[in-house]
Amino acid sequence: MKIERFEELLDQYGWDLGSWPDSLRREANVLLAQDAHAAELLRSLRSVEDLLADDPLPMGKHKAIDDIFAAIEAEENKASSVSQAEASDPNQSFQSIDDRPRSRAHLTVASAAPLGEGPARKTYPTQSTKSPVNPAIATDAAHYNGRAKGVLHLLGRRMFSGVGMAACALAGFVFGVVMTIEEGQQVNAHADEIEVIDFLENHLYVIDQVTVPKDGQDTAVPNSVSGQGVSAQ
Amino acid sequence: MSVGLRGAVSTSSDISDIASANDVLSDLDDNSLVARMVEGDKRAYRVIVERYYRGIVGIARRMGLTGGDAEDVAQDVFVRVWLHRDKWRADGGATFKTWLYRVAVNRVIDLKRKPQFVDGAELDEVPDETMSAVDRLAQHQEFKRLRVAIKKLSDQQQIAINLFYDRELSNQEAASIMGVSVNAMESLLKRARRRLREELKTI
Numbered sequence: 001m002k003i004e005r006f007e008e009l010l011d012q013y014g015w016d017l018g019s020w021p022d023s024l025r026r027e028a029n030v031l032l033a034q035d036a037h038a039a040e041l042l043r044s045l046r047s048v049e050d051l052l053a054d055d056p057l058p059m060g061k062h063k064a065i066d067d068i069f070a071a072i073e074a075e076e077n078k079a080s081s082v083s084q085a086e087a088s089d090p091n092q093s094f095q096s097i098d099d100r101p102r103s104r105a106h107l108t109v110a111s112a113a114p115l116g117e118g119p120a121r122k123t124y125p126t127q128s129t130k131s132p133v134n135p136a137i138a139t140d141a142a143h144y145n146g147r148a149k150g151v152l153h154l155l156g157r158r159m160f161s162g163v164g165m166a167a168c169a170l171a172g173f174v175f176g177v178v179m180t181i182e183e184g185q186q187v188n189a190h191a192d193e194i195e196v197i198d199f200l201e202n203h204l205y206v207i208d209q210v211t212v213p214k215d216g217q218d219t220a221v222p223n224s225v226s227g228q229g230v231s232a233q
Numbered sequence: 234m235s236v237g238l239r240g241a242v243s244t245s246s247d248i249s250d251i252a253s254a255n256d257v258l259s260d261l262d263d264n265s266l267v268a269r270m271v272e273g274d275k276r277a278y279r280v281i282v283e284r285y286y287r288g289i290v291g292i293a294r295r296m297g298l299t300g301g302d303a304e305d306v307a308q309d310v311f312v313r314v315w316l317h318r319d320k321w322r323a324d325g326g327a328t329f330k331t332w333l334y335r336v337a338v339n340r341v342i343d344l345k346r347k348p349q350f351v352d353g354a355e356l357d358e359v360p361d362e363t364m365s366a367v368d369r370l371a372q373h374q375e376f377k378r379l380r381v382a383i384k385k386l387s388d389q390q391q392i393a394i395n396l397f398y399d400r401e402l403s404n405q406e407a408a409s410i411m412g413v414s415v416n417a418m419e420s421l422l423k424r425a426r427r428r429l430r431e432e433l434k435t436i
Contacts, residue, residue: 011427012419045430051372051379052295052398064290064304065282068311069275075316 001027006038015045255280267329271318278318282311285330288401289337295395296341297384306344310337331409334402338392338410382432390425397422 006028013020017028032039258266258280269277286307293303314321314333321329383391389411396407397418408418 007427007430011423011430014422014426044433047375048379048429048433049398051376052394053400064308065279065286068282068286068308069279071308071312072275072315075312 001031003031003035003038003041006031007041010042010045015042015049017042263329267321270315271321273318278315281329285333285401286311288399289333291401292334292337292395292399293341295399296338296391297345297380298341302344306337306340310340327409328406331406334396334406334410335412338396342388378433378436382429382436385432386425386428389421390428393418393421394425394429 009020009024009028013024017025020028032042255276258269258277261269261277261280263281263284266277266281270281289307289310290303293306294300298306310333314336321332327335383394386394392411393407396402396410397404399407402410404415404418408415411418411421413421
């Protein structure tokens with residue numbers, strides 16, 4: 001075995017010859033007996049291996065393990081205190097950063113109308129008979145009981161809903177038809193007007209050609225501009 | 234007086250009961266201890282911590298952390314494992330031991346990537362009180378030389394070398410911690426040894 005092959009095997013099988021295959025270990029031992037350089041290489045690598053495998057701590061129990069369990073206790077206490085605080089006071093530390101409702105109970109509290117004196121609304125405008133958030137709050141309907149029993153109210157609720165929609169649809173249809181007819185009439189009138197204009201322009205052009213002076217002081221200008229000139233003269 | 238005596242007797246019997254229960258727990262294998270840990274048995278978890286604390290601190294130190302940082306990492310790992318014990322799945326393909334080491338290795342890598350990290354390669358080492366001052370000095374020089382050489386390896390090669398030469402770990406476990414096959418681990422080790430050997434020649 002040559003030293004290069006020995007180094008390659010050291011890289012492959014490690015620096016402990018005990019982990020080498022038997023045949024290769026025998027050849028390596030022969031080389032080590034003959035080559036001082038190989039023996040020195042192996043010795044230095046074995047010392048490196050010993051350093052790498054050196055245990056940094058002695059066996060046994062350490063104070064650090066007690067510290068670990070103290071840290072675990074602290075973490076658990078912290079977690080339980082946070083959960084207790086959230087359970088006991090749902091408004092605390094939440095409303096300051098986010099006032100969105102997070103539960104049905106919180107929604108009720110947050111959306112209830114104020115009951116005290118002041119400009120705040122004291123009735124609840126809804127079709128329901130009472131406020132869904134606070135039964136103590138009177139509804140608007142309580143102030144309109146008289147009207148609610150009248151004919152207009154009945155008509156408004158029963159009749160106007162369906163008939164009104166049908167009447168609106170019919171009115172829209174009639175309006176559309178009328179507008180379409182009117183627009184058609186306007187188009188026809190415009191077409192007649194164009195024909196008259198064309199006729200007049202052609203006629204004036206002919207007059208213009210006829211009335212050009214012989215001395216050439218007034219050159220012929222076509223179309224309507226020339227027509228104005230003719231009328232000025 | 235009699236009450237006091239009865240109390241004293243019962244207290245000493247309680248202590249002996251606890252000690253015998255701890256002995257029983259210490260004889261259990263990892264799977265049994267982990268099953269108890271998942272159910273919230275803190276005494277079983279203490280046995281696990283006592284079993285692996287030294288190895289976790291050792292791997293953290295070999296990866297370049299100072300003694301204090303290595304102990305902090307170990308504490309952080311064991312606290313996290315306890316707080317997230319319900320996430321442990323025995324059928325995940327790894328043993329609890331390799332999973333624990335993997336958590337520790339990843340934690341060390343995270344710590345080393347932080348900009349304020351101070352490499353402990355040249356800061357401290359464990360003094361061996363049985364050695365003479367001359368031998369200790371020689372070992373210190375050798376230790377420094379080795380750490381400098383290891384720092385020149387790639388990250389993967391450094392981890393492979395550190396795991397492979399950990400006496401607490403088998404080759405299979407080291408490969409499992411790195412998430413590679415045993416063949417891939419040996420190939421990685423071969424390249425790491427060659428590079429380390431070449432670096433040691435130049436230092």
